[in-house]
Amino acid sequence: MILTASPDLQADIVHASPSVDASKSSVKASFDQVSKRFGMGPESVLALEPISLDIAENAFVCLVGPSGCGKSTLLNILAGFETATSGQALMDGVPVRGPDARRGVVFQQGALFTWMSVQDNVAFGPLATGKSPKEAAGIAAHYLEMVGLTSFARRYPYELSGGMQQRVGIARALANDPQILLMDEPFAALDAQTRELLQEEIKHIWQDSRKTVLWITHSIEEALFLATDIVVMTARPGRIKARLTPQFALSRDPAVVTSTEFVRMKADIFGMLREEALTAQRQEVMR
Amino acid sequence: MNTANSKSRRSSLINVGSFVTLLLMWWLVTAPFGDKPLVAPLFLPSPGSVWDTFLMLIKNGYQGKSLWFHLGISLFRFGLAFTITVLVAVPLGLWMGMNETVKAVLDPPIEISRPMPKLALLPLLIIWFGIGEVAKVVIIVLALFPILSISAMQAVRGVGQRKVQAAMALGASRTMIFRRVIFPASLPGIFTSIRVSIGIGVTMLVGAEMIATSAGIAFMAMSASDFLLTNVVIVGALIMASLGYSLDLCARALENRIVHWGGKEG
Secondary structure, three states, rough: OOOOOHHHHHHHHHHHHHHHHHOOOOOEEEEEEEEEEEOOHHEEEEEEEEEEEEOOOOOOEEOOOOOOOOOOHHHHHHHOOOOEEEEEEEEEOOOOOOOOEEEEEOOOOOOOOOOOOHHHHHHHHHHOOOOOOHHHHHHHHHHHHHHHHHHHHOOOOHHHHHHHHHHHHHHHHHHHOOOEEEOOOOOOOHHHHHHHHHHHHHHHHHHOOOOOEEOOOOOHHHHHHOEEEEEEOOOEEEEEEEEEEEOOOHOOHHHHOOOOHHHHHHHHHHHHHHHHHHHHHHHHHHH | OOOHHHHHHHHHHHHHHHHHHHHHHHHHHHHOOOOOOOOOOOOOOOOOHHHHHHHHHHHHHHHHHHHHHHHHHHHHHHHHHHHHHHHHHHHHHHHHHHHHHHHHHHHHHHHHHOOOHHHHHHHHHHHOOOOOOOOOOOHHHHHHHHHHHHHHHHHHHHHOOHHHHHHHOOOOOOHHHHHHHHHHHHHHHHHHHHHHHHHHHHHHHHHHHHHOOOOOHHHHHHHEEEEOOOOHHHHHHHHHHHHHHHHHHHHHHHHHHHOOOOOOOO
């Protein structure tokens, strides 16, 4: 059982694949020879070597790589929080100049507005983008329902568990109906069970909305389970080491993680990442 | 929950016990066992006689002015100075936190004046403003200003970068980010410094009222000391203590109401 993919899964993939064919979809966002150097002079550190990467519309792209390889820097550059040392990030062919509401961001933790109720957190984006308070409240209610937090609308973030807080963060980012979601290790601080359930939820949300996603994670399984494209990065200075296109994101079967193909790809990526993690560790010791 | 409750009940029982013990010791050293008490009433009158003096002061006032007048004028000086400082220093501190240039301009005068004991300026202020209310209010403002402005600035600088980034990525304008993110996120820090400055403000008030005044609770205690009216001195000190304590209670109640999220992360 563990070594063979279920027939259901196969059917699922065949059924869903035409709509996600990368060659047919247009490029939503891209990195054009983006590099990043922190600091000046001899003390400076090259975080990213020039990287070029296209993110197709409707794709779910996962960046995996050892700590300090510049994954978050790359995401921050596309979000508009940081500027590239050379090259540029583009969205719909237009260079990114700063953060805006078309790119929703979800952080690992600590980004919710603690002084606002859950409802107000989610309504913040619609209000900021010019919706009336009434409209914003309606939108917030809709997305809170999507993440199953309707009954917590009047609570404050600190009254919620870590998993619920991340749901609020996701609902808040979705409430602006952004064209791309940038997610920086959104589940890294959660326990394993919560994490698995949220992964399934995110998968369903993505399957239903087909929103373009750039997702950063340390977890190979998470990447395989969710991504249509996995980009493996090297130790610092970050480069693209490999690009894979798993098909498991299209499956609705949680047991897909036990299929032969899944396990094989996991081993492949594990091998690549281990090599890079060791390099990263050596770099740390040398410093 | 239950254990926490019983624990806090135990603590408050001990609190009350400790307070009662102190009062009992005061009473014991001043009670006339044998022919005279351990400590002469001139140095430490008994709790009972202090209480009687308190009631008498309420009835007859002190030096032709009612106790309420003395208390009122003290509260007025403190309240005016405190309000002015909060209204000026906090917005200025917020501005310093938001704007590097403003910070560069205002940092030196504030930082240089911060370690200076402000009471040392009182003689100069009396030359400038006379012995009226202005000098007293100014000295309190001077003492509280650096505390409140610097902590408001630090509160702004301490606002989580991610919260600000999240707001930017949600499309918020600069004004909206300040009003709905940076300002509320700074409030817990500002409230902490408000509570600190209440204590310091009351201390400054007492200092200012002891020099060249004819009204106020600390003046009452100071002038009573000239006539060795120990009872009145103690009543004055206790009134000042409870003034500071009740102001802190008010600030704390306000803090719990307004910044209910303080110290909690989400």
